[in-house]
Amino acid sequence: MAGGTVSGSTASSTYREARGWLLLPAWSVLLFFSLAPVIMMLIYSFLTKEHRGGVIWEFSLSAYDQFFLDRGLFGDEPPRIQWTYIAIFWRSIWQAGAATLMSLVVGFPTAYFIATRPATARPLWVFLITIPYWVNLLIRTVSMKFLLREQGPLNDFLQWTGAIDSPLQIVNTNLAVQIGLFYSYLPFMVLPIYAAVERYDFALSEAAADLYASKWTTLRRILLPAVKPGVIAGCILVFVPSLGSFLAPDLLGGARNFMIGSLIEEQFKGNAGNWPFGAAASMILLTLVLLLLLVFARQQARAERRS
């Protein structure tokens, strides 16, 4: 996302008069088909549901009411907090958090290792990490399911080595979803941390070592604070898509491990759906994500000011 910065040496204003025309296609396509849909979704979340999918143009708060409040089977009881959907959101946050932690544990050492290779070898390492990201997410998730399933290669291998007696049931558990999310977004953890460690000046570590700091102290007290923005960026880049993911929970989690993505998808499938409710759930998810990005942006700005 650093593509927007211009270094002073290449600043050029050759096509200044044509600026409006050059930016017009991007502006119009994105305003009309990216921003307007989000606004329309906000409007739909305040409309009345049509029973065969779609909406009736009549203002209603019932989508948000249904999300947060429980008024009993016939809607005449005093409202209590409806925990069903909040619980689904909470589970999604938890699952995404677990996947983020797993990615950090594997991704940080990987990023560090790559950043300390000779400069000529680094691009190839980075390329090896990014390749899987460009492979179809659906195919990767299906592959993971194939690998983890009860009679799959992983269980075969573990039984062959004698590590386990009977096959492990991994598919359709929370763990399978976490593994799936971890696998889906791991490259997003590695790349920003790699960029941060690569910029880090190891002379600082040498200075610390000269002052008799141990290797671990140097890593923890000198390097880690310096690369913290990269670590936070990596965590955000894994957490955000994990939170709203659909494929990993749907294919690896089964019916009991429902996440936000499946809850939303269900509202737009066939006649049983509820479009305003789906729009409201999407708005709540979007609000969560934007809040997170806002906190992140302020943090990055503060880190930049300090350096």
Added chain:
Amino acid sequence: MAGRTNLRTIPGFRALTLLCLFVLYAPLIVVTVYSFNASASITNWEGLSLRWYWDVFTGPDSGKFKTAAANSFLIAVSAATISTTIATLAATGMIRTGRFRARTLSFGLISLPLMVPEIVTAVATLIFFNAIALERGLLSILIAHVVFCIPFAYLPISARMQGIGPAYEEAALDLYATKRQTFTRILLPLMAPGIVSGYLLAFIVSLDDFIITNFVKGAGVETLPTAIFGAVKRGIQPNIMAISTLLLGLSILLVTLSWLVSRSDTTK
């Protein structure tokens, strides 16, 4: 002094890196290997065979897959072409027109599709098409793909443009070239590696998309990912592994090309 050079290496990190690569590649390798399995069961190994590749092209499902593949390629080519054109113009407008106030805002708008969760984009796009009464089909899929392809095309293009100093264009202008000639004869050829790289990335992203396509495609229209998803819901069959291997091979080929092309400029 040995301690100095050693300062950078941390014990165990190499092992974790290898673990990381293993985790990333193991599922892909396993599926590739099993796609060559002669057995009709996905559990037993009965020797090497191209049986399931044959099945993909001639079997009972081949008609469905061919239609889906044709749709996928038509959409990917169109979406990549349109989004790369838009992104090239936008990058020129952002990087070659001096400083202006709406710059940050423009960049925010271009990266908007990257920040909004995919499922939310899918819902918003479906709702918007419903509200403007756009019929769901190939056109609705194409429009949705163009939008999320723009940032992927934009990033390598703008990165390349920032690496080209203004001297070439200034020289052309000094020699009485018009602005238009400078753009088409000087800037665009210099930009070629970035544009090719952006085009390939947009193509892959379009070819791979499932969630947004699934929402806006309408009944009866399938792309390869939605056809594969439908088949997987009924259980993983060997022919799915063959078609998956073909697709993942294509993605890896294209991304490697994109990488080689974008690297070619640093060697200059």
